[in-house]
Amino acid sequence: MELKAMTIGKLSSRAGVKVTTIRYYESIDLMPQPHRSESGQRIYDETSVERLSFIRHARDLGFPVESIRDLIDLQSKPDQDCASVDAIARRQLANVRYRLNQLEALEAELKRMIAACEGGSVENCTVLACLSDHNNCREDEHGRLNGLLEG
Amino acid sequence: MELKAMTIGKLSSRAGVKVTTIRYYESIDLMPQPHRSESGQRIYDETSVERLSFIRHARDLGFPVESIRDLIDLQSKPDQDCASVDAIARRQLANVRYRLNQLEALEAELKRMIAACEGGSVENCTVLACLSDHNNCREDEHGRLNGLLEG
DNA sequence: CTTGCCTCTACAGCCGCTGTAGAGAGTAAT
DNA sequence: ATTACTCTCTACAGCGGCTGTAGAGGCAAG
Numbered sequence: 001m002e003l004k005a006m007t008i009g010k011l012s013s014r015a016g017v018k019v020t021t022i023r024y025y026e027s028i029d030l031m032p033q034p035h036r037s038e039s040g041q042r043i044y045d046e047t048s049v050e051r052l053s054f055i056r057h058a059r060d061l062g063f064p065v066e067s068i069r070d071l072i073d074l075q076s077k078p079d080q081d082c083a084s085v086d087a088i089a090r091r092q093l094a095n096v097r098y099r100l101n102q103l104e105a106l107e108a109e110l111k112r113m114i115a116a117c118e119g120g121s122v123e124n125c126t127v128l129a130c131l132s133d134h135n136n137c138r139e140d141e142h143g144r145l146n147g148l149l150e151g
Numbered sequence: 152m153e154l155k156a157m158t159i160g161k162l163s164s165r166a167g168v169k170v171t172t173i174r175y176y177e178s179i180d181l182m183p184q185p186h187r188s189e190s191g192q193r194i195y196d197e198t199s200v201e202r203l204s205f206i207r208h209a210r211d212l213g214f215p216v217e218s219i220r221d222l223i224d225l226q227s228k229p230d231q232d233c234a235s236v237d238a239i240a241r242r243q244l245a246n247v248r249y250r251l252n253q254l255e256a257l258e259a260e261l262k263r264m265i266a267a268c269e270g271g272s273v274e275n276c277t278v279l280a281c282l283s284d285h286n287n288c289r290e291d292e293h294g295r296l297n298g299l300l301e302g
Numbered sequence: 303c304t305t306g307c308c309t310c311t312a313c314a315g316c317c318g319c320t321g322t323a324g325a326g327a328g329t330a331a332t
Numbered sequence: 333a334t335t336a337c338t339c340t341c342t343a344c345a346g347c348g349g350c351t352g353t354a355g356a357g358g359c360a361a362g
Contacts, residue, residue, distance in 0.1 A: 007308075009309080018350090018351085019309085020350075020351065021349085023310095023311095024349075024351090037358095039357085039358060040358090041309060041310075042310090050283065057283070059349090061261060061282075062257055064348080065349070071279065074279075075279055077273060078274035079272055081272060082270060082273045082275075082276035085268075085273060086265065086270075089264060089265050089278050092261060093258065093261040093262065093265060096254055096257050096258050096261060100251070100254045100255065100258060103247055103250055103254060107244065107247050110243060110244040111244065113240060114241060114244060117240075119234070119237075120233060121231065121232065122230070123229035123230065125233035127236050127237060127240045128222065128225075131205050131208045131209050132201065132204070133204075158328095170339090170340085171319075175318075175320090179318090188327095190326080190327055191326090191340085192327075210318090215317080216317080216318070
């Protein structure tokens, strides 16, 4: 007797990636088109689990999809030097560190802002005052922190 | 003689917010509909500069637009207790701290991953190995590889 | 046979903008 | 007055990385 075919739901729970996300990955060609059963259901195998787990780990570490694409490409050329892999990882580390710095600055400012507030009416609220006039609140000059919120 | 009317470009440079972003804020009712000149150009005044600056500062601090909406609402009721303002700020601080923790964990793992890689072919690349199997990577003694990446 | 979850496709929506196209308005220099 | 140039207008699509919806069909257990 045959083993039961792995459907998308099974793959989903094995790799820890939602069904809809798997279909999305397929639509952007991050996961290959799987075989289909007669009734049209997607059928996966162990290599799918591996690939999807790889993608998941990389996403967990914040690698953008495009980097993951590159990593998978590189993986398929095992004789090449791994310097390019290293470079992608270092780029990601630099990115994480950048966001870390920005968030630390944010935390400091929010803390200062909240600490200064001693309650009372909205009219005298230091939190709102800080937001209205940055300079009143800041101890040091930083650039804009736009774009910090993802991830 | 009258002062020249403030157009969207002037407001943009005064508040440090892009023209397109101002129009976007208007479209989501975060900025009110401004007066228009005869030819249909948006005309702003000082209160617009203040409001937009407030929004910008709050965005810089990572407040989501919906929170900013709430803050502006509260601002217009100056007699109220500022506890609700405080609560919004604290929620934001909690959010920032959460992301900070996540990023710190990410940084540690990326560092470990990169430090372990000693070059060579893609086939033996520890970076790819880590991504393929998370658990292989977490076992390393904490701190042993620290510092290998600096400088 | 019914129940109840699983899977299918196709498409809209999320956030917070950013970019595009094509047209009209305003200003400065010739 | 004409040219050249910038600014502004509207409307809509696109970004990343999914998530959610609707409506239909598949499949196994009781």
